[in-house]
Amino acid sequence: MITMKRVRKTYPNGVQALNGMNIHIDKGEFVYVVGPSGAGKTTFIKLMIRELKPSEGLIQINGNNLGDLSDKQIPYLRRKIGVVFQDFKLFTKLSVYENIAFALEVIEEEPEQIKTKVMDVLDIVGLKSKARFNTSELSGGEKQRIAIARAIVNQPAILIADEPTGNLDPETAWSIMGTLEEINNRGTTIVMATHNSHIVNTLKKRVIAIENGKVVRDELGGSYGYQA
Amino acid sequence: MAIKRKTLTRHGREGFKNIRRNGWMSFASMSAVAIMLFVVGAFAFLIVNTNHLIDTIENDVEIRAFFEHDVDASEQESVLEEVESHDSVENVVYRDRDEGLDVFMESMGSDGEVFENLREENPLNDALIIQATDPQMTAAVAEEVNAQSAIESVEYGESILGQLFTVTNYVRILGGALVIGLIFTSVFLISNTIKLTILSRKDEIQIMKLVGATNSFVRFPFFIEGALIGLIGAIIPIAGLTVGYSYLYSFMYDQVPFFTFVEPNPMIWQISGLLLLVSILVGIFGSQMSVRKFLKV
Known part of the structure; x- marks a missing residue:
């Protein structure tokens, strides 16, 4: 499903974020990506949605080589991958409903379907009652849920979450994890970058540790392995 | 798509x-x-x-061509026809000396009446009032009309026209x-x-x-x-x-x-x-x- 071979990424300023990264993730997996700050986790995510191009190496998603994608094909790749961004990336002037509906408008979904799907996905993240709220009126945890709802409303095969529990109180973090598990149980592959050792060590999944732009550890049911 | x-x-x-x-x-x-x-x-x-x-x-610019005093009506007629047929002439009006005096007296307002006794010995000339198709052609048309032997003189405000x-x-x-x-x-x-x-x-x-x-x-x-x-x-x-x-x-x-x-x-x-x-x-x-x-x- 997701394959990276010898991927290198050097930024124009000379910083080498990824340095020969090899990864293979199968359909339906739930994977934590851990590592110290600056290890290359965010670069890894940006490469998967073609926000960045690798300097070298091969990236395949669902059998498509991202290096072969033209600029015009990128939007279609992104529609197959739901992303929960660390900073949420919600439209601040739009309501909760409009934020999620946008992902469906993009794929030219039927208006009646949009309504049904948005309400369904709000139900999953437990925020059905806040559909008409403006996103600026929401708490951090609620914004995180809306970001998740938007990422999954298209029923993407892959959900990538960058620090989805960052800046959240433990209780909220756990309920977010519950939501992600539920989504994973429906067959969605989940790749989650995190610093939350408690979650990684409690809710055991495959752990890929990145350091200095390389995979240094990859174990099923592994632990966080860093000082929290 | x-x-x-x-x-x-x-x-x-x-x-x-x-x-x-x-x-x-x-x-x-x-x-x-x-x-x-x-x-x-x-x-x-x-x-x-x-x-x-x-x-x-510009459209107010007109040429006044004055006939010699001794030119007879048929000669005036032929000059009028010639000027009328000129390519650069938009409009020609014949104004005899009587009309000329009327226009002059009118322009003097109430003081104009004193000139009424000039009518018997009218010193003015019969004239053609000519407008060129393009106002900028005025000078050229005036020159050509002036070249006619029946014409004594032309006036078209030449001193200010160029300016x-x-x-x-x-x-x-x-x-x-x-x-x-x-x-x-x-x-x-x-x-x-x-x-x-x-x-x-x-x-x-x-x-x-x-x-x-x-x-x-x-x-x-x-x-x-x-x-x-x-x-x-x-x-x-x-x-x-x-x-x-x-x-x-x-x-x-x-x-x-x-x-x-x-x-x-x-x-x-x-x-x-x-x-x-x-x-x-x-x-x-x-x-x-x-x-x-x-x-x-």
Whole structure:
């Protein structure tokens, strides 16, 4: 499903974020990506949605080589991958409903379907009652849920979450994890970058540790392995 | 790929909503459009009327060709016919010495009556009043008429005519240059203001792209929004100029009868239409140019 071979990424300023990264993730997996700050986790995510191009190496998603994608094909790749961004990336002037509906408008979904799907996905993240709220009126945890709802409303095969529990109180973090598990149980592959050792060590999944732009550890049911 | 109708409806709706969502920025853009169009429009009216004034002055230029006293009627007739058939002559009127005296006396007002006793011994000449097709041809026509042996002399204000045409030509060129300059300036200012409103929405565009929107999907609502800013921004100055000019026209018509402005209809509609079109195009242009910069995500 997701394959990276010898991927290198050097930024124009000379910083080498990824340095020969090899990864293979199968359909339906739930994977934590851990590592110290600056290890290359965010670069890894940006490469998967073609926000960045690798300097070298091969990236395949669902059998498509991202290096072969033209600029015009990128939007279609992104529609197959739901992303929960660390900073949420919600439209601040739009309501909760409009934020999620946008992902469906993009794929030219039927208006009646949009309504049904948005309400369904709000139900999953437990925020059905806040559909008409403006996103600026929401708490951090609620914004995180809306970001998740938007990422999954298209029923993407892959959900990538960058620090989805960052800046959240433990209780909220756990309920977010519950939501992600539920989504994973429906067959969605989940790749989650995190610093939350408690979650990684409690809710055991495959752990890929990145350091200095390389995979240094990859174990099923592994632990966080860093000082929290 | 053809856009589906529901998507088109969605883009239109978003375009409208965005004006409201970005209230102050939209207001700023529309104000910039309104102010610039007001200046351009007012200037356009000024130029059109200046041209009209120049035309009026130039068309008043006439040649008076005086016959020799001893020329008989048939000879005068043949000269008249020859002048009439000249390519550069618009209009010829024959005015005999009696009429000439009437015109002269009239021009003297109430004092003119004292000249009535001159009628028996009228010293004036029979004359031809000639207008050239192109006022700028006046001097050439006058020369040719003067060459006729039956003509004693011609008068066409030669001393000031050259200066008049120099001045009017300069005014025309200057006016044209100013209009073009002003239009460029306002196009630049308006599209820059619109750019600023979109600059503040860089993040929004970035998010759209990351969620999987195609470039055209992002662009379209901005297209509508730009067109609307142009349209709404143009309405106020157009309404103001139309009312203002109509009022000024009728005021001048009543108060200054010797010089009339250009009739409002259809000139005012032509200028308004042009302003509206330019405004909408600049709105679209400004919004599309600025969105383009942020699409590379």
